[in-house]
Amino acid sequence: MTVALYARRKNWPLEAVTVRLRHSKIHAADCADCETKKGMLDRIESDLEFAGRLTQEQRSKLLEIAEKCPVHRTLVSEIDIRFRVL
Secondary structure, three states: OHHHHHHHHHHHOOEHHHHEEEEEEEEHHHOOOOOOOOOOOEEEEEEEEHHHHHOHHHHHHHHHHHHOOOOHHHHOOOOOOOOOOO
């Protein structure tokens, strides 16, 4: 949604966005960029497809915008979940 709104505001010829996600578990020790080094981590791999007659520069900018969207920021942030029994 963020990507589509950005492209629309720029009048870019984005026709559709397709996102494919894959979820797996990896050993923390196998992740060079991760702070956690023990146990297992969730890994989410994402493939983005931008349909339309876009330049490579526009596609790169849309990827940059996708990495700033609220959903992406939530997924990469520390999450504090608290349960209540009602």
